[in-house]
Amino acid sequence: MNFRICKICNIKYPIFLGPMMHISRAPLVAAFSQAGGLGCLASSGMTEGEFRRQIALIREQTDLPFAINIAWITPNAEEIVQWSIEENIGIFISSAGLPEKNLRRIKSAEGKIFQMVANVTQAQKAEALGVDGVIAKGFESGGVNSLNAIATLPLVPQIVDAVSIPVIAAGGIGDGRGLVAAFALGADGVLMGTRFLVTHECTVHNNFKNALMNAIDTDTTSINFPEFSIRFWKNKRAMELVVDPKVEDLPWKRGSEVIQGGDTERILLGAGQIVGLVKTCLSVQETIDRIISEWKMTVRKLQNLTSFEY
Ligand SMILES: Cc1cc2nc3c(=O)[nH]c(=O)nc-3n(C[C@H](O)[C@H](O)[C@H](O)COP(=O)(O)O)c2cc1C
Structure with missing residues (x-):
């Protein structure tokens, strides 16, 4: 089967790594691309030196x-575009806005752009501006979400019907069954974040990996701020924020403590509702291989549906 996004990005599998601030860094990104998907470096908060080192x-x-x-909420987003162009980066995942001027800059440097969207209107606008694909991100996702709060299941098919560019499903996808479900909704591929927090190459503290492997489906909480919400793994600090949301506690204001510190009650970590499915810590290669074999097994199972009799 020929996947449009595999052709556009020159990758083997239609699976993108979700950019995760301070977490989707060189070890995880390189391992993901090496395993056949598209790794994505989360550049938010990086200085020029750090960016070029990564x-x-x-x-x-x-x-x-x-x-x-x-x-685009990162203060030095425009500089990061400039450094990326100088580094000959060919593919961009744009989130939290889409400034037209910068889109043109990336396009004139022949970059491909995939835009994160949370509703049909945003997807149509991105298509009209000339992006190469949209990432339909549902509210069950870890990290920043739209206050629209549309879940992946209703979001993806409505966007698929509204645009003709590739649609990548994100939010709540943790294994090969989720991937096949996304294909059934008409998506061209998937983007996964939470599942890859618990892999050998992910640099979050082991205390967090162990906590996530013990988490269940109800162990995330979504905190509303005036312009967006953020889904965190439920710990003491996150529950305090539910009652009293403080902007100074947002991950991009607090540095990279999540990869250095192991205090699982006080440090905030974004995570999606699929976290309860994550029970093993494997390498990225093993995780992707497993997802691909689950994909094939799920499709074989579904073939029996064609002989269903009423
Ligand atoms: C810890 C964490 C940090 C994230 N940071 C970013 C980020 O810096 N930029 C971004 O566009 N999305 C960010 N996201 C969202 C992911 O890229 C992705 O869209 C999301 O994880 C997909 O849903 P899932 O968690 O259910 O797989 C983050 C998600 C998590 C879990």
């Missing part, structure tokens, strides 16, 4: 394609 590290570990995330 790119060099990724390129030491793989010569396969990877993407850069530009989250």
Whole structure:
């Protein structure tokens, strides 16, 4: 089967790594691309030196394609675009806005852009502006979400029907069954974040990986801020924020404590509702291989549906 996004990005499997601030860094990104998906470097909060170091590290570990995330709420987003162009980055995952001027800059440098969207209107606007694909991100996702709060299941088919560019489903996908479900809704591929928090190459503290492997379906909470919400793994600090949301506690204001510290009650970690499905810590390669075999097994099972008799 020919997947449009595999052709556009020159990758083997139609699976993107979700950019995760301070977490989707060189080891995870390179391993993901090396395993056949599209790794994506979360650039938010990086200085120029750190950004270029991360790119060099990724390129030491793989010569396969990877993407850069530009989250437009990051103060130095425009500079990151400039450094990316200088580094010959060919693929961008754009989130939290889509400034037209910057879209044109990336396009004139022949970059491909995938835009994160949370409703049909945003997807149509992104298509009209000339992006190469949209990532339909449902409310069950870890990290920043739209206050629209539309879940992946209703979001994806409505966007698929509204645009003709590729649609990548994100939010609540944790294994091969989720991937096949996304295909059934008409998606061209998937983007996964939470599942890859618990892999060997992910640099979050082991205390968090162990906590996530013990988490159940109800262990995330969504905190509303005036312009967006954020879904966190439920710990003491997150529950305090539910009652009293403080902007100074947002992950992009607090540095990279989640990869350095192991205090699972006080440090905030984004995670999606699929977290209860994550029970093993494997390498990225093993995780992707497993997803691909679950995909094939699920499709074989579904073939029996064609002989269903009323
Ligand atoms: C810890 C964490 C940090 C995230 N940081 C970012 C980010 O910096 N930029 C971004 O566009 N999305 C970010 N996201 C969203 C992911 O890229 C992705 O869309 C989401 O994880 C998909 O849903 P899932 O968690 O159910 O797989 C983050 C998600 C998590 C869990």
